Amino acid sequence: MGFWARMSRAEPQISHSKLLRFVSQPGKAAPHFDETRRLIKPRSDLVANTADYENLPLVTANGFREYDARWLFGKEINLLGIQSLGLGLGTYLHDIGVQPKVVTGHDFRSYSSSIKNALIIGLLQAGCEVHDIGLALSPVAYYAQFALDCPAVAMVTASHNENGWTGVKMGAQRPLTFGPDEINAIKKIVLEGLGKERPGGAYVSVTDMRETYLQAVTKGRKLSRPIKVIAACGNGTAGAFAPEALRRIGAEVIGMDDALDFTFPKYNPNPEDMEMLHAMSHAVKELGADLCLGFDGDGDRCGVVDDTGREIFADKIGVMLARGLSAEHKNAQFVVDVKSTGLYLTDPVLKANGVKTDYWKTGHSYIKRRTSELGALAGFEKSGHFFFNPPIGHGYDDGIVAGIQVLEMLDKAGGKKLSALYDALPKSWGSPTMAPYCPDDRKYAVVDAMVAEYAGLKDKGETLLGQKIVSVVTVNGVRVTLEDGTWGLVRASSNKPSLVVVVESPASEANMRAMFADLDGRLSKHPEVGEYDQKI
Numbered sequence: 001m002g003f004w005a006r007m008s009r010a011e012p013q014i015s016h017s018k019l020l021r022f023v024s025q026p027g028k029a030a031p032h033f034d035e036t037r038r039l040i041k042p043r044s045d046l047v048a049n050t051a052d053y054e055n056l057p058l059v060t061a062n063g064f065r066e067y068d069a070r071w072l073f074g075k076e077i078n079l080l081g082i083q084s085l086g087l088g089l090g091t092y093l094h095d096i097g098v099q100p101k102v103v104t105g106h107d108f109r110s111y112s113s114s115i116k117n118a119l120i121i122g123l124l125q126a127g128c129e130v131h132d133i134g135l136a137l138s139p140v141a142y143y144a145q146f147a148l149d150c151p152a153v154a155m156v157t158a159s160h161n162e163n164g165w166t167g168v169k170m171g172a173q174r175p176l177t178f179g180p181d182e183i184n185a186i187k188k189i190v191l192e193g194l195g196k197e198r199p200g201g202a203y204v205s206v207t208d209m210r211e212t213y214l215q216a217v218t219k220g221r222k223l224s225r226p227i228k229v230i231a232a233c234g235n236g237t238a239g240a241f242a243p244e245a246l247r248r249i250g251a252e253v254i255g256m257d258d259a260l261d262f263t264f265p266k267y268n269p270n271p272e273d274m275e276m277l278h279a280m281s282h283a284v285k286e287l288g289a290d291l292c293l294g295f296d297g298d299g300d301r302c303g304v305v306d307d308t309g310r311e312i313f314a315d316k317i318g319v320m321l322a323r324g325l326s327a328e329h330k331n332a333q334f335v336v337d338v339k340s341t342g343l344y345l346t347d348p349v350l351k352a353n354g355v356k357t358d359y360w361k362t363g364h365s366y367i368k369r370r371t372s373e374l375g376a377l378a379g380f381e382k383s384g385h386f387f388f389n390p391p392i393g394h395g396y397d398d399g400i401v402a403g404i405q406v407l408e409m410l411d412k413a414g415g416k417k418l419s420a421l422y423d424a425l426p427k428s429w430g431s432p433t434m435a436p437y438c439p440d441d442r443k444y445a446v447v448d449a450m451v452a453e454y455a456g457l458k459d460k461g462e463t464l465l466g467q468k469i470v471s472v473v474t475v476n477g478v479r480v481t482l483e484d485g486t487w488g489l490v491r492a493s494s495n496k497p498s499l500v501v502v503v504e505s506p507a508s509e510a511n512m513r514a515m516f517a518d519l520d521g522r523l524s525k526h527p528e529v530g531e532y533d534q535k536i
Contacts, residue, residue: 041193042084048074057081062440063167064187066494067179067365070158070167073111077166079118086122086154087195088186089170093128093152094198095185098172100128101150105136105209107157107298108237109262115166116156120203123154127198133209137237137299138169139398140213145174146394147212153177157298160270161496163263169298175395176372177365214245217401223250223411230254230292231403232280232303234269235261238295238399245400246293251407256283256292269296271303272314272383272433274534281309290410291418293403300364301384302399304406306418313430315340317406318380319347320421324409325377325392326353335371335379335387337362338476339433339502342485343426346506361476363494364397371395382433382502429512430504436523437530438499443492446499446526450490451478453522465514488515490523499529503536512536 042059046052059081063071069085071077077085093100102123106116116132123130131148133141141155152172158165170186171177178186189195229251233239239258246253256279257266267275271294280292284305294303304312318336322344326332331354336344344350344357360370364385371379371387372395379387386402389395410418438446451474458469458480467482477491477500486505493500501519505512516536523529 039084039087039193039195039197042081042191046078048078053078055080057084059084059190061187061191064183067177067183067363068159068167068169068495069183069186070161070165070495072164073115073166074164079114082115082118083122083125084190084195085168085186086119087125087197088122088190089152089154089168090123090126090128090198091189091195092182092186093172094126094196096172098151100126100152101131101148102128102152102154103131103133103141103144103148103150104154105133105141105144105156107137107155108135108240108260109158109163109166111166112156119154119156119168122195124201124203125197126195127200128152129200129202129204131204131206133206135237135240136209137241137400139300139396139400140209140241141169142171142175142396142398143213143216143394144206144209145171147209147216148206155298159298159300159495160268160272160296162268167495176369177396179365179369210241214241214248217398217404218245218248221249221404221408223407225411226250226252227407227410228252228254228288228290229407230256230280230283230287230289231258232256232271232276232283232292232294233258234267234276234294234297235259235264236269236295236297236299238269238297238299241299242293242295242400242403246403246407249404249407254283254287254289256280269294271296271301274311274432277303277305277311280305281311285309291406293406295399295403296384299399300397302386302402302406303384304418306422308419310419310422312418312422313341313382313432314384314386315380315382316343316422316425316430318378318386319343319350319425321378321386321405321409322355322380323347323349323353324412326350326355329377330354331356333358333374333376335360335367335374335376337367337381337383338473338479338491339382339489339500340380341382341428341430341504342481342487342506343428346485347426359473359475362491362500366476368396426506428504428506429509431502431512431516431536432534434501434535435493435496435498435533436501437532438492438497438526438528440497442528443497443499446523446529447477447490447492449526450522454478454480464518465511482515484511486511486515488519490519498533499523501532
């Protein structure tokens with residue numbers, strides 16, 4: 001019996017308690033697996049609505065990004081291409097000696113379930129034991145690695161990207177996800193047709209992971225008062241998880257766009273974008289809430305709006321959380337990304353608590369790994385990824401756990417409003433994350449040119465905005481800092497054809513805007529740099 005025939009006959013019979021195994025049975029011949037057989041290499045030039053598109057895998061190389069895999073579904077990858085990715089991932093797990101037990105899940109998009117099923121077929125071909133948790137958030141899949149004792153994860157999600165995108169977040173060393181080395185290894189296996197079919201594939205349907213996760217993240221946590229919080233979900237997957245989690249800890253929850261709708265009728269669920277933040281702000285003012293928590297498409301990020309309707313970027317929320325955490329854990333270590341505020345180094349409260357802060361590469365996989373390596377208490381990203389190591393979390397990014405931490409911080413504040421906690425921070429003026437278009441095959445060259453330009457200015461002792469350049473950090477793009485603490489950053493986006501631009505000044509809004517004008521002026525000299533998604 002062929003592989004597809006076995007799948008079509010067996011799949012409807014799968015239940016939580018039964019395994020479907022492709023192994024020999026008494027009295028029956030085992031399926032033949034030729035581990036030396038070369039499979040068809042994926043093509044990058046296939047076009048939909050053709051016979052070849054239906055029979056051959058389509059995978060474009062650009063989908064293998066720094067730490068994620070993301071493609072435009074249909075145009076850059078097809079279902080057979082996703083199957084090749086599953087086979088490639090399974091082959092890689094065998095190659096590195098990791099037990100091939102994999103958690104799979106999918107976000108709420110019209111095509112994500114089909115993509116996950118194609119991925120599972122490839123994993124089964126590779127001889128993996130797949131534990132499928134169904135509709136899920138990325139942190140639910142990460143948690144399932146611990147709950148189900150699975151070393152690996154393959155979560156189908158395009159995160160906050162627009163409809164039409166798909167992707168897979170992968171890992172093989174909980175709580176970490178893949179970085180460039182692992183992604184490039186899988187890229188080679190997939191694109192060169194080096195996947196190996198193996199016997200022993202098994203499928204387990206896990207039907208109760210939502211409840212298992214909700215119990216885990218809310219256990220032992222209870223607010224002393226019913227804080228009135230809006231849970232903004234942008235009609236994404238978080239609507240099936242976040243409001244319920246917050247209710248279980250005693251919050252008075254108002255759901256906002258929490259009905260799942262994969263057309264995203266209002267905006268993409270992305271609490272870093274100003275459109276969603278403005279909607280959250282309006283809701284707080286209209287409903288008189290204590291705050292609003294916003295969750296992205298796959299629930300691994302959290303954005304915050306305070307009781308006045310003020311949009312607080314996640315790096316500042318991180319400073320506020322770090323103040324409280326460092327009071328309970330003396331000499332705490334934190335990791336933050338290069339897009340984040342300079343207050344982690346200058347805030348007097350953090351200094352008094354003996355805090356050490358390490359600025360590292362932007363990207364959930366980078367910060368997650370760095371937080372783990374340093375044994376840091378927590379890691380924070382301006383984009384809204386929060387990473388909590390034990391005793392708070394398992395070390396991965398979880399927007400719901402972050403939201404609970406914000407509510408507990410407010411609960412411990414002695415009746416103070418969130419706006420008062422924010423106003424207690426040293427004043428600074430910062431931009432949102434801005435993303436000018438730049439093609440994937442040109443963005444790194446543009447960033448290299450910007451690095452050389454600003455490093456050259458510093459080496460020559462030249463001034464910028466009439467000030468001395470005190471540092472040029474190049475761990476991830478270029479972050480240039482002036483005497484008064486004003487800084488600007490340019491880096492390449494890890495998952496989209498764009499650059500990333502952020503500026504901040506502790507001195508004045510004028511200096512913040514002047515820094516942006518300088519960065520923007522230098523970028524405008526590069527014709528491949530296009531329009532911004534948003535601008536100050």
